[in-house]
Amino acid sequence: MHLPSLLERKRDGGALTADEIAGLVRGYVRGDVPDYQMAAWAMAVFFRGMNDDETTALTMGMRDSGEIFKWPVGTPPKVDKHSTGGVGDKVSLILAPLLACEGVWVPMVSGRGLGFTGGTLDKLESIPGFRVNLPWPEMLAQLERVGCFIVGQTADFCPADKKLYALRDVTGTVASLPLIVASIMSKKLAESLDRLVLDVKFGRGAFMPDRKDAQRLADAMVAVGRGAGVETCAVLNPMDEPLGRMVGNALEVAECVEVLQGGGPRDLVELTLELAESLVPAGKEHLRARLQDGSAWGKFIAMVEAQGGDASALSKMGEIHRAPTIIEVAAPRDGTLTRLDALEIGRLSTELGAGRGKAEDQIDFAVGVECLRKQGEKVSAGDPILRIHSRVTVDGGRIADRAITVS
Numbered sequence: 001m002h003l004p005s006l007l008e009r010k011r012d013g014g015a016l017t018a019d020e021i022a023g024l025v026r027g028y029v030r031g032d033v034p035d036y037q038m039a040a041w042a043m044a045v046f047f048r049g050m051n052d053d054e055t056t057a058l059t060m061g062m063r064d065s066g067e068i069f070k071w072p073v074g075t076p077p078k079v080d081k082h083s084t085g086g087v088g089d090k091v092s093l094i095l096a097p098l099l100a101c102e103g104v105w106v107p108m109v110s111g112r113g114l115g116f117t118g119g120t121l122d123k124l125e126s127i128p129g130f131r132v133n134l135p136w137p138e139m140l141a142q143l144e145r146v147g148c149f150i151v152g153q154t155a156d157f158c159p160a161d162k163k164l165y166a167l168r169d170v171t172g173t174v175a176s177l178p179l180i181v182a183s184i185m186s187k188k189l190a191e192s193l194d195r196l197v198l199d200v201k202f203g204r205g206a207f208m209p210d211r212k213d214a215q216r217l218a219d220a221m222v223a224v225g226r227g228a229g230v231e232t233c234a235v236l237n238p239m240d241e242p243l244g245r246m247v248g249n250a251l252e253v254a255e256c257v258e259v260l261q262g263g264g265p266r267d268l269v270e271l272t273l274e275l276a277e278s279l280v281p282a283g284k285e286h287l288r289a290r291l292q293d294g295s296a297w298g299k300f301i302a303m304v305e306a307q308g309g310d311a312s313a314l315s316k317m318g319e320i321h322r323a324p325t326i327i328e329v330a331a332p333r334d335g336t337l338t339r340l341d342a343l344e345i346g347r348l349s350t351e352l353g354a355g356r357g358k359a360e361d362q363i364d365f366a367v368g369v370e371c372l373r374k375q376g377e378k379v380s381a382g383d384p385i386l387r388i389h390s391r392v393t394v395d396g397g398r399i400a401d402r403a404i405t406v407s
Helices: 003-011 018-030 035-048 052-063 091-100 120-125 136-145 159-169 177-189 211-227 249-260 266-277 284-292 295-306 311-320 342-352 396-403
Strands: 079-083 106-110 148-152 195-202 231-238 325-330 335-340 368-371 384-390 404-406
Touching: 003 018, 003 035, 018 035, 018 052, 018 159, 035 159, 035 177, 052 159, 052 177, 052 211, 079 091, 079 106, 079 177, 091 106, 091 120, 091 148, 091 249, 091 266, 091 284, 091 295, 106 120, 106 136, 120 148, 120 249, 136 148, 136 295, 148 295, 159 177, 177 211, 195 211, 195 266, 211 231, 231 266, 249 266, 249 295, 249 311, 249 368, 266 284, 284 295, 295 311, 325 396, 342 368, 342 384, 342 396, 384 396, 384 404
Parallel strands: 079 195, 106 148, 195 231
Antiparallel strands: 325 384, 335 404, 368 384
16 A cells, blocks of 8 residues: 555545555554554544445454454354443443343443543452453353353454554544444454444433434444444433432442342433343343342342452442542522533542543542432432542532532
8 A cells, every 4th residue: 555645535535445444454553554644544534534335444444453252153142232431321230141131142342431430340340359351261151151241352352443542542533433433333343243232322421412413423333333244223312410320430330239139220220121122032021020030130240250259249339449538419409400410420520539531540449429319300408419429528519519400
């Protein structure tokens, strides 16, 4: 390839062929394409976009840049979900064991969080001993025995994505739709799935605040998934208030335990059931029964133990990870809670230490925010709305001004 010619073509709005894109990705991973040329290409894509064929080619090139899960013949269907993220989104911890109850395999490769709270892996690592890095033979054996695992991305799994994302992060090209699609879908397609559901959030606490932009992202990811032969669907969900009531790593694990034992907040339960219903041939009430009769809870315990976690800790996460300062934020007046701002609560949780500002930051498992009320509920002056778990003294009045509105 003559790279300057490819860069000029994309700069001027032209399309690259699948072979050219595959060669570009291979060359970048090998080190033959330098960062400055890849950055120029990413900026050209940011401004000029990519057509569907280019986006698919980029996704497949990134998928093929490293190891791809290869399943033995005759094994159960492989299913997974991806969420574009949000405040209090802990669905994966409930969904994986729930799906495993239905005889499918759930090979879930998850990530860590930047901003707001930690990612799925950070939440799981608040369970003492839980391992998110497993060798392939152990992953396969766990699927055969338990039906699910949740692990992190290895260095050999979609290395092009890891390298390109780091470049995008420092060149102002993260918010490019085709690059976002390729980043997300390359990792999911490397799992060699049969079915995939995409939980695309929109609103104050979402990556895509605008519903139309979220729909565009959902449509593009579905097109790539189906083009790769994976049965793919997407659901759009609002993220103006936190999902569930807990925001913070150990707090969210405790809430997942509550759901897996048949309880938990309605919005979290219903979203989990909706996503599960799209991946297995079972109705919502059948799946709800799996949460209520202990089946999904048993699978979760089995997964935790298989990955080295201390299952006895699950009933006492609040004791194991207890913040030294706990305060309540009260309603300033009688009325209706009309705003429980996901963005501000997410920012607050990051300030407390539950999330990362940069990749090398350490997560504090104990800190976070409990949402004691939800939007639309009637409250009286002095009623507690939020409970803040912190290591430092916080100003409850300032938090109230930032995060809640009672009218």
